[in-house]
Amino acid sequence: MDTLLNKCCKLGLKMTDQRKTIVKVLSDSKDHPDVESVHKRASKIDKKIGIATVYRTIKLFEDNKLLEKHEFKGFSSRYETVRENHHHLIDIRTGRVREFRNTLIDAMQKQMAKEMGYDLVDYRLELYAVPSKRKKK
Amino acid sequence: MDTLLNKCCKLGLKMTDQRKTIVKVLSDSKDHPDVESVHKRASKIDKKIGIATVYRTIKLFEDNKLLEKHEFKGFSSRYETVRENHHHLIDIRTGRVREFRNTLIDAMQKQMAKEMGYDLVDYRLELYAVPSKRKKK
DNA sequence: GTACATGCAAAGGGTTTGCAAACGG
DNA sequence: CCGTTTGCAAACCCTTTGCATGTAC
8 A cells, every 4th residue: 555644654744634535635636736726725624724734734745745736827836646767748728637657768868957967856747738729639 | 220229120019228238138138038037137238227228128029029028837927039949948946948849748738729619829848857866868 | 731733814925016306218 | 199118015825933831751
């Protein structure tokens, strides 16, 4: 098992009811919600939960590499549970995020940095797009 | 001539002294300054210039496609005059930005979007790196 | 029990806006 | 001239923080 909850336990994080609620919301999220969305969803389980707690918990998870933060152009910060490497395509009309992998681009990025005399530490590759009229080729 | 000032005139923008000052600052900038830096540099020419004016002018230029805004991770918004297509490598220690081109990656991005059934509208490719210890290969 | 987490509201940083006065074309 | 732009300060949004209270281990 490698659930978010398990990872929290392994890290020895103190699991309050609020944190468990937020873990559940994040684990159930198939999209890339922002803090407000997480708070809204969490409120359905625990109507007393404060948004400051959501901010603090998300930051805690982020610091512990359980969550990844994305700041897509035109949106407030959005989060997803850390999984394998991938890039994002954002539908600018709906905000929907689609994921993709492309190991060739990954390799080229690393090489590009090396050629410029740097060691790659992190990257960002985001495609902003709209559904095409024609059928997918 | 294709200077920023010329582009402003062609667009019929009212050129106040403040705007001319900001245009000069931006034209002289070889880096990717944030609003505060632009304001500081502009203040050396016109000590009365207000930061709200800098914000408004930069937004005006951005809306008119004369400036490009970048929101690099960990920094406040930074700007550069629009030029040919290129990507950015950010030295996370200093904030210094290096530019590079890679047409193969460009092509792959477009193709990636198409394969997913989208038309690419915009993208973001940023490398975050530190100078490598070894000599550039 | 004790150190840490919570909720609230207030503060924070970067950016925007309302207003009266100044100014460009 | 008249509509636009400016400078100032207040408002703004999202996020963080101080504090007294509550809670997991």
